Amino acid sequence: MLSKETIVKAIVEGIKVASIYLPPDVKDSLKKALEVEENPATRAQLEAIFKNLDLAEKLKAPICQDTGLLSFYIKAGAKFPALDVVEEALIEATRIATREIPLRPNTVDPITGRNPGDNTGRYAPVITWDEIDPRGDYLEVTIVPKGGGSEYVAVFTMIPPGKGLEGVKEVVLDAVVKAGAMPCPPTIIGVGIAGTVDKAVSLAKKCAVIRKIGSRHPEPKIAALEEQLRDMINELGVGTMGMGGKVTALDVHVDYAYRHPATYAVAVVFQCWAARRATVTIKSNGEYTITQ
Amino acid sequence: MEYRLKTPLAEGDVRRLRVGDVVYLTGIIYTARDAAHRRIMEYLKEGRQLPFDLRGGAIYHCGPVVQKKNGEWIVLAGGPTTSTRMELYEGEVIEKLGVRMVIGKGGMGRKTAEACVKHGAVYTTFTGGAGVLAAQSIKRVIDVHWLDLGVPEAVWVLEVVDFGPLVVAIDSTGRNLIEEVVEESSRRKSELLKRPLILP
Numbered sequence: 150m151l152s153k154e155t156i157v158k159a160i161v162e163g164i165k166v167a168s169i170y171l172p173p174d175v176k177d178s179l180k181k182a183l184e185v186e187e188n189p190a191t192r193a194q195l196e197a198i199f200k201n202l203d204l205a206e207k208l209k210a211p212i213c214q215d216t217g218l219l220s221f222y223i224k225a226g227a228k229f230p231a232l233d234v235v236e237e238a239l240i241e242a243t244r245i246a247t248r249e250i251p252l253r254p255n256t257v258d259p260i261t262g263r264n265p266g267d268n269t270g271r272y273a274p275v276i277t278w279d280e281i282d283p284r285g286d287y288l289e290v291t292i293v294p295k296g297g298g299s300e301y302v303a304v305f306t307m308i309p310p311g312k313g314l315e316g317v318k319e320v321v322l323d324a325v326v327k328a329g330a331m332p333c334p335p336t337i338i339g340v341g342i343a344g345t346v347d348k349a350v351s352l353a354k355k356c357a358v359i360r361k362i363g364s365r366h367p368e369p370k371i372a373a374l375e376e377q378l379r380d381m382i383n384e385l386g387v388g389t390m391g392m393g394g395k396v397t398a399l400d401v402h403v404d405y406a407y408r409h410p411a412t413y414a415v416a417v418v419f420q421c422w423a424a425r426r427a428t429v430t431i432k433s434n435g436e437y438t439i440t441q
Numbered sequence: 442m443e444y445r446l447k448t449p450l451a452e453g454d455v456r457r458l459r460v461g462d463v464v465y466l467t468g469i470i471y472t473a474r475d476a477a478h479r480r481i482m483e484y485l486k487e488g489r490q491l492p493f494d495l496r497g498g499a500i501y502h503c504g505p506v507v508q509k510k511n512g513e514w515i516v517l518a519g520g521p522t523t524s525t526r527m528e529l530y531e532g533e534v535i536e537k538l539g540v541r542m543v544i545g546k547g548g549m550g551r552k553t554a555e556a557c558v559k560h561g562a563v564y565t566t567f568t569g570g571a572g573v574l575a576a577q578s579i580k581r582v583i584d585v586h587w588l589d590l591g592v593p594e595a596v597w598v599l600e601v602v603d604f605g606p607l608v609v610a611i612d613s614t615g616r617n618l619i620e621e622v623v624e625e626s627s628r629r630k631s632e633l634l635k636r637p638l639i640l641p
């Protein structure tokens with residue numbers, strides 16, 4: 150029988166992996182950045198990043214002192230036997246992981262300023278029931294510990310619909326220049342286009358934090374848009390930590406939803422180089438795997 | 442150029458640094474972020490003596506992750522926080538307290554740059570996110586002041602050995618590396634906006 154404890158244990162493990170190890174696609178693309186950068190100050194930053202990654206792995210310490218506000222994206226099989234305890238398990242796992250790893254206690258009550266010290270609170274950690282697989286009997290939880298620095302520079306705006314994709318390009322390039330060195334570049338940039346505020350933002354967020362570097366949108370036109378935006382952003386020359394250089398964006402991911410004739414919502418979300426994520430898949434018999 | 446420097450920093454050593462230079466710092470650094478800066482300003486306004494001496498010293502924009510073991514504090518992770526928020530105060534802090542080096546990330550503005558020129562100081566950046574690497578060069582917590590502000594906001598007096606790489610981002614000639622990079626990217630943006638996307 151699948152118990153809540155099993156889910157808690159699997160998720161605590163997942164939070165550890167996500168906080169300590171950078172996913173291979175992110176590491177590889179940082180390596181490519183180091184291969185092409187020539188400016189010594191920029192290279193010094195990238196070399197420090199790699200030293201830091203090695204130390205984090207060796208000491209089993211979180212990569213960055215900002216261990217983020219934990220977000221969980223759930224894909225649930227409708228036949229998974231313990232759906233009723235999933236949310237409780239995620240909150241409990243957050244408390245345990247905060248104590249054991251340890252994570253920095255980041256959640257703060259915006260009304261009173263109180264920090265409960267365990268990374269939980271009203272709507273925290275952030276839990277998103279993202280997808281239901283009608284025939285599945287498994288639970289897939291993608292864990293994203295995202296820091297404040299890169300979340301801070303996100304942009305949302307409504308553009309005149311007549312401007313179309315050129316308008317989107319303008320919003321994205323403006324956002325990157327304005328963000329400068331603040332989101333710890335090189336970043337992964339997610340762009341969402343939709344008819345409503347929430348859809349644009351949630352698409353952009355998922356593009357930034359879930360999709361793997363190098364993955365392209367299945368539609369050729371959007372795939373081309375992603376590549377051209379990425380190349381243009383890299384022409385801006387902000388570089389690692391704003392030291393100037395050829396790589397400002399590790400990648401750009403775009404997704405869209407049909408809009409309303411009057412609205413053209415555009416959101417841009419940044420993910421810093423410390424792009425931490427891990428996916429825990431739990432089978433109905435309690436066996437689980439963690440992938441990055 | 443690469444330099445190894447020790448605190449207290451001499452004006453001559455600091456004035457020799459240029460943007461893009463890399464520094465490894467040994468000695469004592471003081472963490473201070475928003476709340477500590479606000480309190481320093483209050484002390485200055487009231488003409489009160491600070492409980493620590495920053496002359497020739499280095500301020501670090503950092504809210505560390507600390508742990509108390511057997512009565513001793515240790516820093517587990519100590520990367521920089523975004524410096525932009527401290528722009529409000531730093532010029533005056535450099536002027537009145539004789540700080541020679543400010544360490545952070547993300548860049549600082551005109552007022553800080555002016556103070557660096559006038560009083561002989563630099564702004565350097567440590568790699569954002571490299572919290573474990575930073576903790577490696579923090580050998581000891583010497584003291585902590587103003588713990589009532591909370592752990593991240595308190596002033597931690599840290600003994601560091603070869604703390605770096607610190608890249609000089611504002612030097613005492615008034616050059617501001619990150620601002621220059623962002624201004625250049627803004628110019629390039631105007632060009633890119635004239636170049637249309639070519640989509641299938």
Ligand code: SF4
Binds near residue numbers: 216520
């Ligand atoms: S932006 Fe990312 S890498 Fe930079 S300090 Fe925040 S969490 Fe760490």
